Amino acid sequence: VKMTHAARRDGAHTIAITNDTASPLANEADRVLDIHAGPERSVAATKTFVTSAVAGLALYADWAGDDDLRAALLYLPAQLKLAAEIDWPELRESIGQRPSLFTTGRGPAWAISGEAALKFKETCQLHAESYSSAEILHGPISIVDAGFPVLSLAAGDAAEPGLVDVADRIAEMGAQVFVTSEMCRKARRIDYVRTGHPLTDPLALIVSFYSMVERLALDRGVDPDIPRHLRKVTETV
Amino acid sequence: VKMTHAARRDGAHTIAITNDTASPLANEADRVLDIHAGPERSVAATKTFVTSAVAGLALYADWAGDDDLRAALLYLPAQLKLAAEIDWPELRESIGQRPSLFTTGRGPAWAISGEAALKFKETCQLHAESYSSAEILHGPISIVDAGFPVLSLAAGDAAEPGLVDVADRIAEMGAQVFVTSEMCRKARRIDYVRTGHPLTDPLALIVSFYSMVERLALDRGVDPDIPRHLRKVTETV
Structure with a gap:
């Protein structure tokens, strides 16, 4: 939160990737990306790790105009469901x-x-x-x-x-x-x-x-x- | 050696920190700092680690005009001799x-x-x-x-x-x-x-x-x- 405050004060455009749009981080940033992970009950965060990465990739895909990545993100929920069934x-x-x-x-x-x-x-x-x-x-x-x-x-x-x-x-x-x-x-x-x-x-x-x-x-x-x-x-x- | 070659080709001033002034790296660089470690016989290099860091610090001390660091480097051989006697x-x-x-x-x-x-x-x-x-x-x-x-x-x-x-x-x-x-x-x-x-x-x-x-x-x-x-x-x- 302090780093976001400092970056914004110094003129940066700040984007918060967060699971709580009412959080102090969200309030501090210029823009907010909600990762919609639902309540994270585990101490060892997993849903928030994956959904934060997806939010970052979605932002990057639009920025870079990468249609292949946009398409992959569209199908990703179904692919991740398959991936979750794998156990090793x-x-x-x-x-x-x-x-x-x-x-x-x-x-x-x-x-x-x-x-x-x-x-x-x-x-x-x-x-x-x-x-x-x-x-x-x-x-x-x-x-x-x-x-x-x-x-x-x-x-x-x-x-x-x-x-x-x-x-x-x-x-x-x-x-x-x-x-x-x-x-x-x-x-x-x-x-x-x-x-x-x-x-x-x-x-x-x-x-x-x-x-x-x-x-x-x-x-x-x-x-x-x-x-x-x-x-x-x-x-x- | 390849990275030094590429950096020099692209206009960088390259400095080799080396234990062998006739090495391919030394031949590729604009300037050579000899670390004078003597032959390194061990696979797990230790003398070359310390003397390379000393060479880097000496370069930095002159560059930054840091007289305290210059003085510390002057006394360092005696201090390292004491340090080598410690065993834990x-x-x-x-x-x-x-x-x-x-x-x-x-x-x-x-x-x-x-x-x-x-x-x-x-x-x-x-x-x-x-x-x-x-x-x-x-x-x-x-x-x-x-x-x-x-x-x-x-x-x-x-x-x-x-x-x-x-x-x-x-x-x-x-x-x-x-x-x-x-x-x-x-x-x-x-x-x-x-x-x-x-x-x-x-x-x-x-x-x-x-x-x-x-x-x-x-x-x-x-x-x-x-x-x-x-x-x-x-x-x-």
């Missing part, structure tokens, strides 16, 4: 009670990889760390031992072949690598929905992830709606 | 055979926190992840259980009080938090050398860290000079 039981079994794993992505899917790692921590008390597939072979790979789980989130974009190549290399080291792509040779393919546009594909991936991670938390005996040490609002120090 | 046995004991920990920092010390986490991975096969102390209470804190080790790297700068406050809060949750500062109440103070300037303090911290992490690797039965899955040069895909 083979990944859940591989993780089991292990303490640690990596997620990888590249480009927009790298952002999704970061969200996945955070939700593994919040809902499963599992030390998941996200890496760009361009970086993971430089050092981080040293902690990968036999059976170490890796979730590689590939979208249908220009980064897919490179990301899958890295996933295959990590699988060759003995890790259990799961990837949302047909291109893999050594890593294991897991189910995914393609949405017709590289910028909406990552949203389908995270929706499938959310379905899986809720079940994984329950498998591990953790209540995913009550993350340890967290409340709904965290003050930034 | 209480941190090594706390980590033991645990699989996972956090490092934290803020500002320039956050960069050092990232380097520390990477070296924990490379030399000890330990899943260390670096967070800004401004971010760690937003979600990542959920994986902290009783006895979880946290290394908080504080420099003598404007971020020190905030960083130590977060360290104390994490200690109150039952974690074993170690911090290089006198300001802590709940976290445990570990030895450190202050260098007379906030930009050189982080280099003394990482030198103390390197001394500790080599011993920790040996404690854990890992040879720190032969990181698993790594060679000296990693190709970026």
